[in-house]
Amino acid sequence: MTTTKALNSSRRTFLKGAGVTTGLLVGFHITGKGVVAASPNHAFSPNAFVRIGTDNLVTVIAKHIEFGQGSHTGLATILSEELDASWEQIRIESAPADARKYNNLFWGPYQGTGGSTAIANSWMQLREAGAKARALLVQAASTEWDVPVTEITVSDGVVRHESSSKEQTFGELSEKASQQQVPEKVQLKTPDQFKLIGRNVNRKDIAPKTNGSAVYTLDISRPGMVVAVVKRPPRFGGLVKSFDDSDAKDIKGYVGTVTTPRGVAVMAKNTWAAIKAREAITVDWDDSQAEMRGSEQIMAEYRELAKTPGLPARNDGDATTAIAEAKHTLEVSYDFPYLAHAPMETLDCVIELTDQGAEVWTGSQIPTGDQQTVATILGLKPEQVIIHTQLAGGSFGRRATSDADMVSEAAMIVKASKGNVPVKVVWTREDDIQGGRYRPAYHHKLKAGLDDQGNITGWQHSIVGQSIVAGTAFEAFLVKDDIDATSVEGAANLPYAIPNISVDLTTTDVKVPVLWWRSVGSTHTAYSTETFIDQLASKAGKDPVDFRRSMLKDHPRHLATLNLVAEKANWGSPITEGRYRGIAVHESFSSVVAQIAEISFDEDGVLKVEKVWCAVDCGTVVNPDIVKAQMEGGIGFGLGAVLRNTVTLDEGIVDQSNFHDYEPLRLTDMPEVDVYIVPSEAAPTGVGEPGVPSIGPAVANAIFAAKGQVVTKLPFSEGMPDLV
Amino acid sequence: MITFTLNNEKRSVDADPDTPLLWVIRDEIGLTGTKFGCGAGLCGACTVHLDGEPVRSCQTLISDVAELNITTIEGIDGKAAKAIQTAWEEIEVPQCGYCQSGQIMSATSLLAQNPKPSDAEIDEAMDGNVCRCATYVRIRKAIHHASDLMEA
Numbered sequence: 001m002t003t004t005k006a007l008n009s010s011r012r013t014f015l016k017g018a019g020v021t022t023g024l025l026v027g028f029h030i031t032g033k034g035v036v037a038a039s040p041n042h043a044f045s046p047n048a049f050v051r052i053g054t055d056n057l058v059t060v061i062a063k064h065i066e067f068g069q070g071s072h073t074g075l076a077t078i079l080s081e082e083l084d085a086s087w088e089q090i091r092i093e094s095a096p097a098d099a100r101k102y103n104n105l106f107w108g109p110y111q112g113t114g115g116s117t118a119i120a121n122s123w124m125q126l127r128e129a130g131a132k133a134r135a136l137l138v139q140a141a142s143t144e145w146d147v148p149v150t151e152i153t154v155s156d157g158v159v160r161h162e163s164s165s166k167e168q169t170f171g172e173l174s175e176k177a178s179q180q181q182v183p184e185k186v187q188l189k190t191p192d193q194f195k196l197i198g199r200n201v202n203r204k205d206i207a208p209k210t211n212g213s214a215v216y217t218l219d220i221s222r223p224g225m226v227v228a229v230v231k232r233p234p235r236f237g238g239l240v241k242s243f244d245d246s247d248a249k250d251i252k253g254y255v256g257t258v259t260t261p262r263g264v265a266v267m268a269k270n271t272w273a274a275i276k277a278r279e280a281i282t283v284d285w286d287d288s289q290a291e292m293r294g295s296e297q298i299m300a301e302y303r304e305l306a307k308t309p310g311l312p313a314r315n316d317g318d319a320t321t322a323i324a325e326a327k328h329t330l331e332v333s334y335d336f337p338y339l340a341h342a343p344m345e346t347l348d349c350v351i352e353l354t355d356q357g358a359e360v361w362t363g364s365q366i367p368t369g370d371q372q373t374v375a376t377i378l379g380l381k382p383e384q385v386i387i388h389t390q391l392a393g394g395s396f397g398r399r400a401t402s403d404a405d406m407v408s409e410a411a412m413i414v415k416a417s418k419g420n421v422p423v424k425v426v427w428t429r430e431d432d433i434q435g436g437r438y439r440p441a442y443h444h445k446l447k448a449g450l451d452d453q454g455n456i457t458g459w460q461h462s463i464v465g466q467s468i469v470a471g472t473a474f475e476a477f478l479v480k481d482d483i484d485a486t487s488v489e490g491a492a493n494l495p496y497a498i499p500n501i502s503v504d505l506t507t508t509d510v511k512v513p514v515l516w517w518r519s520v521g522s523t524h525t526a527y528s529t530e531t532f533i534d535q536l537a538s539k540a541g542k543d544p545v546d547f548r549r550s551m552l553k554d555h556p557r558h559l560a561t562l563n564l565v566a567e568k569a570n571w572g573s574p575i576t577e578g579r580y581r582g583i584a585v586h587e588s589f590s591s592v593v594a595q596i597a598e599i600s601f602d603e604d605g606v607l608k609v610e611k612v613w614c615a616v617d618c619g620t621v622v623n624p625d626i627v628k629a630q631m632e633g634g635i636g637f638g639l640g641a642v643l644r645n646t647v648t649l650d651e652g653i654v655d656q657s658n659f660h661d662y663e664p665l666r667l668t669d670m671p672e673v674d675v676y677i678v679p680s681e682a683a684p685t686g687v688g689e690p691g692v693p694s695i696g697p698a699v700a701n702a703i704f705a706a707k708g709q710v711v712t713k714l715p716f717s718e719g720m721p722d723l724v
Numbered sequence: 725m726i727t728f729t730l731n732n733e734k735r736s737v738d739a740d741p742d743t744p745l746l747w748v749i750r751d752e753i754g755l756t757g758t759k760f761g762c763g764a765g766l767c768g769a770c771t772v773h774l775d776g777e778p779v780r781s782c783q784t785l786i787s788d789v790a791e792l793n794i795t796t797i798e799g800i801d802g803k804a805a806k807a808i809q810t811a812w813e814e815i816e817v818p819q820c821g822y823c824q825s826g827q828i829m830s831a832t833s834l835l836a837q838n839p840k841p842s843d844a845e846i847d848e849a850m851d852g853n854v855c856r857c858a859t860y861v862r863i864r865k866a867i868h869h870a871s872d873l874m875e876a
């Protein structure tokens with residue numbers, strides 16, 4: 001690592017005085033290829049989030065990964081808004097790992113992306129960063145021109161003094177600005193002054209993503225690098241007993257094999273040779289500690305467990321008595337399968353040892369966690385590990401593991417192979433589908449009572465499944481009184497006004513590794529609660545929208561979102577013959593999304609989702625088109641899963657392996673989507689995940705409207721095979 | 725040695741004849757716009773043009789392309805390609821972007837052969853290209869838009 005020479009001593013003193021830590025940021029440029037070089041443009045770095053060059057380019061430093069959700073564009077928009085930069089002069093760069101500067105403000109001391117928090121936690125931070133940088137430019141101009149700051153205006157990257165017709169660009173003022181004192185307080189804009197926020201500024205990552213030049217981890221190559229693929233145990237918890245690589249030795253490019261705690265790592269000069277060599281290697285596995293159960297057996301045990309209530313996650317009134325005394329009751333149970341994330345870019349990571357430590361290239365979703373893990377494995381100090389966060393080909397939760405999954409594996413290989421050469425670990429699609437870290441399988445049991453007016457008097461919801469966070473660094477934040485919040489979110493906070501509600505959780509012990517999957521608990525709780533509501537509405541003889549409305553008086557955001565989607569879809573008016581509609585509304589990550597799905601069946605009875613109307617309340621919208629894109633994408637992602645995705649195990653071995661038996665949604669499955677945004681001036685909330693939860697139940701409710709039956713075993717291909 | 729033309733340049737590589745074209749393009753030649761998604765002909769992320777036709781480079785052996793013309797995302801040119809790329813930018817199709825080289829290669833050959841495709845023809849040409857971000861609404865829209873751009 002080089003250190004900066006760009007700092008002169010007066011700057012350094014100034015920065016210290018201003019309470020700003022100097023470091024990598026100032027005067028540095030980390031390119032996509034990982035070259036660290038001093039910027040030629042004597043950058044002015046008013047804070048950790050922005051650098052202004054004498055070339056008039058403004059670089060926004062993004063503390064969150066860009067893996068499709070548009071975070072980079074959103075973060076840069078917020079900062080540029082208060083800076084009054086022109087969008088054309090903005091560039092975006094990934095932040096290094098540094099929790100002091102770049103922690104997720106909602107996560108405490110961790111730097112990371114998840115829970116749809118990128119924009120929400122950065123909102124005030126980046127507005128202030130932009131406004132403070134702007135203030136320095138204004139002060140510089142005021143000194144230079146000898147005019148009061150109050151007479152200076154800034155727009156589109158130009159600082160002006162109207163009456164004297166003086167103007168200078170940010171680039172021209174940058175050196176002077178770097179000598180100003182950072183103000184303690186700055187005035188932020190009011191929403192009516194926004195020029196970029198709320199507008200569809202163009203995404204900065206689109207052009208490189210249409211001409212093949214965008215760089216992902218898989219595209220990184222280092223001199224002398226070897227590619228490693230890992231032969232992992234076929235059963236979760238299995239260990240390597242011994243291996244034989246004699247047949248691999250004939251493969252051109254084969255370099256060698258090392259054993260790691262994750263399995264046998266096969267290294268070669270190129271990817272294909274590594275894949276072929278792995279096929280030629282035989283491994284004897286020790287399954288004494290492995291999970292040997294099949295998924296059927298696991299689910300059968302869950303059904304049994306659901307017969308006794310678990311630990312209380314919510315208890316309002318007395319649900320048991322209310323249901324016992326009810327006029328009508330209804331009980332429905334649901335099975336949810338394991339799900340793989342299957343991001344388009346499979347997992348990958350490059351590590352190179354240097355004289356100073358190690359450099360890591362990966363789609364780092366938790367950079368400081370990745371940094372710490374690599375340091376521990378390689379016997380380095382965290383600050384000796386440089387994380388180059390790359391664009392990632394999706395994640396959907398898969399890259400956010402508290403033990404730095406793919407990164408730790410790469411570090412183990414580097415360690416086991418003595419770190420002579422850079423190593424790129426590549427997962428094939430089979431590795432990805434069979435590699436665990438699934439959305440857990442769950443069983444839900446819901447029971448409710450209705451009075452003679454059709455009002456719900458009692459609601460009992462039992463959830464059985466594995467904890468995502470138990471035993472991880474997140475346990476301390478997310479487990480309270482033995483309840484993993486991610487297992488019950490969306491259920492424990494059921495918004496409907498029901499006098500007696502109980503929600504309980506039974507956490508199971510299974511060795512299949514599990515993880516958050518785009519929208520986490522809401523992937524199953526939205527489905528069970530929202531389809532159960534429709535069945536209750538039907539029993540009560542009420543319209544599903546009216547039924548919900550009557551119970552949402554205390555939840556104005558839910559109500560407004562529901563009303564907007566109902567209005568846009570003309571809910572209640574006659575629709576095309578042979579079409580059916582279903583609705584669902586759900587809050588996740590502080591955003592509320594309501595969707596109406598319209599379906600039809602072809603002559604063979606196969607389901608087609610024709611159209612989805614989607615309304616979203618996500619507070620202030622930074623970029624409406626990105627919000628729409630996230631809703632469209634969330635709908636497609638959720639729909640593919642409920643239609644036909646399941647990971648099943650046979651005696652502990654995963655049955656599925658690639659896109660033929662874990663088939664993602666395809667173009668022909670995609671409905672038309674209309675997205676409507678609820679106007680709001682509240683602080684922004686998430687959009688990366690909240691589009692997902694409602695689509696499953698909305699479609700299931702449409703099927704219920706058509707057939708009078710609800711799919712209770714997911715996916716539809718299992719629960720109602722004729723439909724898919 | 726196997727010789728072929730890649731993006732209008734003659735290339736000779738010394739690779740095992742059973743090496744998929746995908747890995748030759750990526751690892752040997754170093755053009756990384758063509759992506760690996762499944763290695764099994766199931767996702768289209770690796771789509772390139774072979775004598776103008778879209779093929780899955782993960783399922784095309786290097787020995788089968790001897791003396792043939794290969795075009796990757798880095799080398800596409802012509803009216804259809806320009807229209808597709810412009811439409812992709814204007815409609816902001818990509819999210820993570822990882823599948824998009826393959827999408828663009830498939831969409832470009834569709835338009836080159838059929839400048840005014842119907843929805844059913846788009847389905848047929850594009851259904852083999854998976855997008856896990858589900859940018860499908862915009863892919864369809866962008867193909868229609870590119871078709872209009874070509875007409876204009």
Ligand code: FES
Nearest residue numbers: 761762763768782
């Ligand atoms: S990588 Fe070739 S079709 Fe998926």
Ligand code: FES
Nearest residue numbers: 820821855856857
């Ligand atoms: S844009 Fe992410 S997979 Fe298509």
